[in-house]
Amino acid sequence: MKAINLAGKLASFDEHWAPRIVGQYNDNDLMVVKVKGEFVWHDHADTDDLFLVLEGEIDIEMLAETVTLRAGEMFVVPKGVEHRPVAREEAHLLIIEPRNTPNTGDPATAVTKETI
Template sequence: MFQSQNLLQTFDRITDYWSPKVIGRVNDQLLKVAKLKGQLIWHAHDDEDELFYVVKGHMRIELKQQVIDLHEGDFFTVPRGVQHNPIAEEECWILLIEPASTKHTGNEITPQTRSLDEQLA
């Protein structure tokens, strides 16, 4: 049986910042929701693009050459191989769309890094 989901209600599952949860799949792309506050880490995804869509709040994505400011309703795709550092001064809710093969923090490992299994839980 098919069933719809309410995007805003999916954020009820999020208890930790920087800990995305998979809420759906479109072909080989995963849809993930996350709450952000503070900063993650400079990292890149060598083989995958990563789309950030701001559902609530404000964030910025630092790139080596510029800073992308995102407000509610804005989205930005970080191209594969581009170093980036997501930052949210206050709590921000985002939807991520990225291939299932995307590692949370690329090749960088930190205490905030989440495995795909953790994101599926």
């Protein structure tokens, strides 16, 4: 057992919208991800979606409203709510999701999550 250095994990890759698993908590993946630009509109029918901004700023766009998050802020998108994260500049996030949750809401279009 040892501490996980999130900044170090984020420094180990450059790709955007490609979450990396850095640990597990119960049946959840703890992931870091670099984001820039617009992600696809999607929802998760079976789980909420948690976003914690470590660095930068993102908007969580939903059909009814947009929530802006800055470093140190988090937001939970309730399950079934269509949304897309948008980052005008690169931002770094911590995401917690049940293991094997497709990041696009659809296994056919989801990225494979690498463990680092």
